[in-house]
Amino acid sequence: MIDWLVIFSKTLLDTGRDVLPIAAIIIGFQIVIIRKPILHPGKTLFGFLYVVVGIALFLQGLQMALFPLGELMAHQLTTPEFINIDSQATKVSWLSYYWVYAFAASLGFATTLAEPSLIAVAIKAEQLSGGAIHAFSLRIAVSIGVAFGIALGTFRIITGTELYLYIVAGYIIVIIQTIFAPKLIIGLAYDSGGVTTSTVTVPLVTALGLELASTVPGRNPLLDGFGLIAFASLFPIIAVLSYAQIAEWRNKGSLT
Amino acid sequence: MTFLKNRFIKQIFESFIDLVPIFTVILFFQIFVIEQPLPDIINLITGTLLVILGLTFFIIGLELSLFPIGESMAYAFAQKGSLFWLLAFAFCLGFGTTIAEPALIAVTNEAAEIASLGNIINDSDAAKSNYAFGLRITVAFSVGIAIVIGVLRILHGWPLHYLIISGYAIVVVITPFAPDEIIGIAYDSGGVTTSTITVPLVTALGVGLATAIKGRNPMTDGFGLIAFASLTPMIFVMAYGIIL
Numbered sequence: 001m002i003d004w005l006v007i008f009s010k011t012l013l014d015t016g017r018d019v020l021p022i023a024a025i026i027i028g029f030q031i032v033i034i035r036k037p038i039l040h041p042g043k044t045l046f047g048f049l050y051v052v053v054g055i056a057l058f059l060q061g062l063q064m065a066l067f068p069l070g071e072l073m074a075h076q077l078t079t080p081e082f083i084n085i086d087s088q089a090t091k092v093s094w095l096s097y098y099w100v101y102a103f104a105a106s107l108g109f110a111t112t113l114a115e116p117s118l119i120a121v122a123i124k125a126e127q128l129s130g131g132a133i134h135a136f137s138l139r140i141a142v143s144i145g146v147a148f149g150i151a152l153g154t155f156r157i158i159t160g161t162e163l164y165l166y167i168v169a170g171y172i173i174v175i176i177q178t179i180f181a182p183k184l185i186i187g188l189a190y191d192s193g194g195v196t197t198s199t200v201t202v203p204l205v206t207a208l209g210l211e212l213a214s215t216v217p218g219r220n221p222l223l224d225g226f227g228l229i230a231f232a233s234l235f236p237i238i239a240v241l242s243y244a245q246i247a248e249w250r251n252k253g254s255l256t
Numbered sequence: 257m258t259f260l261k262n263r264f265i266k267q268i269f270e271s272f273i274d275l276v277p278i279f280t281v282i283l284f285f286q287i288f289v290i291e292q293p294l295p296d297i298i299n300l301i302t303g304t305l306l307v308i309l310g311l312t313f314f315i316i317g318l319e320l321s322l323f324p325i326g327e328s329m330a331y332a333f334a335q336k337g338s339l340f341w342l343l344a345f346a347f348c349l350g351f352g353t354t355i356a357e358p359a360l361i362a363v364t365n366e367a368a369e370i371a372s373l374g375n376i377i378n379d380s381d382a383a384k385s386n387y388a389f390g391l392r393i394t395v396a397f398s399v400g401i402a403i404v405i406g407v408l409r410i411l412h413g414w415p416l417h418y419l420i421i422s423g424y425a426i427v428v429v430i431t432p433f434a435p436d437e438i439i440g441i442a443y444d445s446g447g448v449t450t451s452t453i454t455v456p457l458v459t460a461l462g463v464g465l466a467t468a469i470k471g472r473n474p475m476t477d478g479f480g481l482i483a484f485a486s487l488t489p490m491i492f493v494m495a496y497g498i499i500l
Contacts, residue, residue, distance in 0.1 A: 014358075021352040022453055025345070026325060033341045034332040038325070047320025050313045055452055058310030065303025069282055069295070076290050099289055106285075110277035114307075116314050117455035119274070121482075123315075124323070124459055128475050163440055164431050171424045178417045187416050187479030194486035195455050197447035200278075202359050222370045226440030229447035233486055 011063075012056040019052055058116065058199065067203055070107070074208040077103050078215040094158045097216075101151045104208060108150035108232060111200040112143040118195050125188050133188070138240065142192045145239025146232045150205060153231035157212045160219060163227045170234040177241040185244035192240045193233040205232060263316060271311040279304065318456050326460025327467070334468035339411075346407040349461070350485060351400035353454040360395055363448055364388040367441045374437040376500065391496060398492035399449050402484035403458065409480065410465045413472060416480045423487040430494050438497035445493050446486040458482060 030038060038044055076082060077100055112118060122135035156166055178186060197205075205228045213225035286294055294300060333342040354360060368377070368384040368391070377383045409419060431439060450458075463478035472478075 018356050018358065018451075019453060021356050022349075022457065025348045025352045026329070029329070029341075029345050029348075033338075033345070034329065034336065036332060039328060040324075044321045044325060047317040047322070047324075050317025050320060051322060051453065052317075054310045054313030054315075054317055056310065057306045058314060061303040061306030061308075061310055063303070065300045065307065066278065066282070069286070069300065072295070073282065073285055073290060076292070077285070082290070099285075103281075103285055103289075106281040110281045113277050114274050114311070116311060117450065117452050119311075119315060120318055120322075120456040121459055123319075124456075124463060125475075125479075128463065128478065163443060167443060168428055171428065175421055175424070178421070184475050187476060187483070190416065190420055190483030191459070191479045191481070194447065194450045194482040198359075198450065198455070199452050202448055222373060223437065223440065226444050228444075230440075230443035233447040 008056070008060055011060045012053070015052050015056040015059065019048075023048070055116075055199075062200065062203075066200075067207075070204045071207045071211075073103070074204075074211045078211045080215065094155060097154070097158050100154055100158070100212065104154040105147040105151040107204060107208070108201070109143045109147035111204055112146040112196050112232075112236075113139055114200050115196060115198050116200075117198045118142060118192070121188075121191060121195050129184070133185070137243070138188075138192075141239045141243035142196055142236040145192075145236035146196050146201070148239070149231035149233075149235030150208075150228055152235070153228040154208070154212060156227065156231075157209060157219060157224050158216050160216075160224065163230070167230060167234065170231075170238065174234070174237050174241070177238065177245070180245065181241045182244050182248050185240065189237050189240035189244065193237040196236050197229050197232050201232060202229060205229060264312065267312045267315055268308060271308045271315070274311065275304065275308060314452070322453065322456040323460045326457045327464035330461050330464025331468045334465060343404050343407060346403040346461070347400040349400075349454075349458065350403035351396045353451060353457075354399040354449050354485075355392060355396040357449060357451050357454075359448040359451070360392060360445070361388075363441060363445060364391040364395070367391055367438070370437045370441070374435070376435065376437065376497075387500075390500075391493065394492050394496045395445055395449060395489045398488040399485045401492075402488040403481055405488075406462065406481035406484040407465065410462060410472060410477050411469065413477065416477075416483070420480075420483055420487065423484075423491065427487070427490050427494075430491065430498070434494040434497045438494060442490050442493035442497065445489040449489050450482055450485055454485075455482060458485070 030036075082099075118139055122138045125133045125138060126135040152166065156163065181189070209228040210221050210225040213219045213221040213223075283294075286292060329345070333345065365388050368388040371377050371387055372379045372384055377387050405419070409416065434442065458481045459479070462481040463474045466472040466474040466478035
């Protein structure tokens with residue numbers, strides 16, 4: 001229990017330190033430039049403390065429960081014994097890694113659904129659109145995008161194809177979709193790319209990428225281990241634009 | 257107080273629902289695919305409870321503080337009408353929240369390691385920490401610039417997609433010139449810069465500005481700041497790799 005308290009106070013201090021520059025900027029501008037007292041200072045301070053304590057508890061819990069297990073699983077799923085290949089082999093068919101794709105997709109889906117910053121943006125979008133955009137459906141759409149993106153990203157690592165080509169192809173799809181998508185959703189869709197990869201997703205996905213790149217024959221973890229986050233930030237844009245497009249087709253006019 | 261209590265109970269339940277999928281995935285793969293027993297059940301359960309509690313506190317705190325602060329500051333700046341200070345605030349918010357981001361620190365250290373293996377820099381600790389620090393400043397600077405561009409866009413009502421598509425075009429054009437070692441990191445750096453505290457604040461700032469300024473629609477004009485913040489680091493990190 002004492003140990004736990006020590007570790008927790010360390011996490012709390014770390015979170016506090018990360019928040020400090022933000023608090024300093026807000027308070028500084030509020031006092032020096034805006035020169036108006038903050039409305040409901042007590043409530044705001046309370047809320048801020050809630051945020052800091054919340055993030056600290058969240059990180060602490062992830063480190064206790066999820067990260068060790070997730071990293072262990074990423075390792076176990078990519079070992080040559082599990083894939084059932086000869087560890088001396090120089091070339092392996094990408095088909096042998098089917099469990100890795102399944103794991104990558106489900107991990108991407110599930111971690112994105114729990115991502116706090118995505119929840120925040122989804123709440124805001126639902127409020128602003130007066131309920132036309134449903135927070136939970138938006139999160140599901142984003143999660144599907146991340147799931148697909150990460151599965152494709154693991155495929156890229158396994159086959160060793162160029163990251164550049166996938167990203168360019170993704171951009172082209174986004175541009176084409178932008179032309180047809182309801183104008184109301186475009187900003188939100190572009191934003192959803194950046195918000196998905198945060199506290200929960202980044203550590204787990206990075207671990208998966210590095211494990212894969214170090215076990216697949218012919219891959220270099222330093223060169224091929226990166227790029228999964230880029231996939232996880234690109235495909236949600238495509239998913240949200242498709243979601244809006246489908247919603248528009250289904251009940252014409254409600255989103256535009 | 258009863259309001260907060262009810263809100264709390266409701267939110268705990270929602271947080272629980274949000275976390276069900278992760279645990280389903282982990283349990284399924286652990287038991288049916290890897291066929292191994294779960295290590296350390298006690299830590300798993302305590303950790304899960306902490307995650308649920310943490311998410312609950314975060315969401316409640318978000319609605320009490322981060323959203324209202326971001327929006328009220330946006331209104332105040334819009335009323336004051338000082339473009340310079342608004343842009344200064346936007347830059348500081350982007351730069352200040354990114355420079356201390358733990359995920360970014362981890363990624364830049366990794367990048368320095370790769371650069372030394374690729375003989376771009378010397379294999380000494382000093383050279384590596386220099387390189388990593390330079391990269392961190394670059395990314396933080398690029399996020400600051402991104403928020404400034406995003407705020408200017410909201411003020412002038414420029415269509416978001418033209419700017420983003422031009423950004424994509426720059427990424428595509430400069431990638432062939434960037435050293436191979438840095439491309440993966442550059443592409444990933446766009447995703448890791450936006451943290452859990454930055455996102456709600458920046459979103460509230462954008463939405464607040466778009467609400468306060470006549471002729472802007474919070475839905476079409478308010479979003480988009482995060483999109484810039486995930487795009488500019490890719491360009492700046494590759495430029496950093498080309499110049500060094």
